Amino acid sequence: MSYRIIGDSCTDLPKELKENEHFRLVPLTLIVEEEQIRDDETFDQKMFLSKVKASPHSPKSACPSPEDYMKEFDYDGDIYVITLSSNLSGSYNSAQLAKNLYLEEHPDKNIEVIDSRSASVAQTLIAMKIKELIEGGTPFDKVVEKIHTFRDNIKTKFVLESLETLRKNGRLTGLQAIIASALNIKPVMGATPEGTIYKLDQARGIVKALITMAKQIEQDVLKPHERILGISHCNNYERALFVKEEILKRVPFKDCFIVDTAGVSSLYANEGGIITAY
Structure with a gap:
């Protein structure tokens, strides 16, 4: 079973999935005042919350670039990408553009980009379901079909x-x-x-x-x-x-x-x- 599940960093994974070789997270950038904070393993939640509380302005986020996603596509296996809602962030559009650009050079590659239409643990549930389907022997096309139905029923x-x-x-x-x-x-x-x-x-x-x-x-x-x-x-x-x-x-x-x-x-x-x- 050769596959990779890529989430943007709004995918809140349990520790065992963070350490699973099949999972990758692509970080967004958080912006408080003029400071840019990378949402990766270096993220300090308490420090971030204190900066947000002290700021009179709303914190913002910047989505990953298509290049950030494409770096994770160089893998010998099927690729599944899960992003936070396209109505909340440009992460989905960035991942979709990365897919289109990558397929120009690798037309036989299996890549699916899934708009979670939600965030956080909803994205995690999608990732877990993909893993379950793949490990149950479901082929790529059927995983894509089933996961969109699954996504549509998450609350x-x-x-x-x-x-x-x-x-x-x-x-x-x-x-x-x-x-x-x-x-x-x-x-x-x-x-x-x-x-x-x-x-x-x-x-x-x-x-x-x-x-x-x-x-x-x-x-x-x-x-x-x-x-x-x-x-x-x-x-x-x-x-x-x-x-x-x-x-x-x-x-x-x-x-x-x-x-x-x-x-x-x-x-x-x-x-x-x-x-x-x-």
């Missing part, structure tokens, strides 16, 4: 501790953010089928918001005994454990894993944020 929900990043990047007016902060209102967010972000619900206080999210997962999950629950947290493992307990006492998922957010996911989630996908 992503998340709860933010702070609305500050949304305020800074213009998704909320300053007044909305101030009122929400004063009333301790925490939004429960989700991803649309197209990969955009929208508000599902809200609650007063982080605990109530997390429980609200767990109840919503219970209501809309299909065939949970066939699904894996992914949970990523931004610098709050205890909160992730609480979410895991609240969800699993309601829903019999086949399996569950918890990971800490890398750079891009930390940018979106902000400190204390929790992201779920299933």
Whole structure:
């Protein structure tokens, strides 16, 4: 089985997959004020969060170049690339351009670029499913077909501790953010089928918001005994454990894993944020 699964650095992998020879991550660049921070193994989450908190401006991200992706294509095997939602980043377009350029010189190469239409652990679930299909003997064309169907059925929900990043990047007016902060209102967010972000619900206080999210997962999950629950947290493992307990006492998922957010996911989630996908 000769294959490589390439994720952009918004793919929050568990340690065992980071160390798996079949997996590669292509880093985005995070920008706080004028400083550029590479989202790779050198990323310092606590330092990044402190810089974001101190800055009056919204942090930004820059997607990998086509050349960054093409470097990972020089491999004797099938290539699968997973990117964060094309509605949130140019990473997908960059990877697609890299594929087209590479195939001009290597027309017989099998390369598939998958727009996750989500982020973080949703990308991880796609990567894990690709691995499962390949190791089950599924040929390239069938993997491509099955993984797009799998992607279309993933649901992503998340709860933010702070609305500050949304305020800074213009998704909320300053007044909305101030009122929400004063009333301790925490939004429960989700991803649309197209990969955009929208508000599902809200609650007063982080605990109530997390429980609200767990109840919503219970209501809309299909065939949970066939699904894996992914949970990523931004610098709050205890909160992730609480979410895991609240969800699993309601829903019999086949399996569950918890990971800490890398750079891009930390940018979106902000400190204390929790992201779920299933």
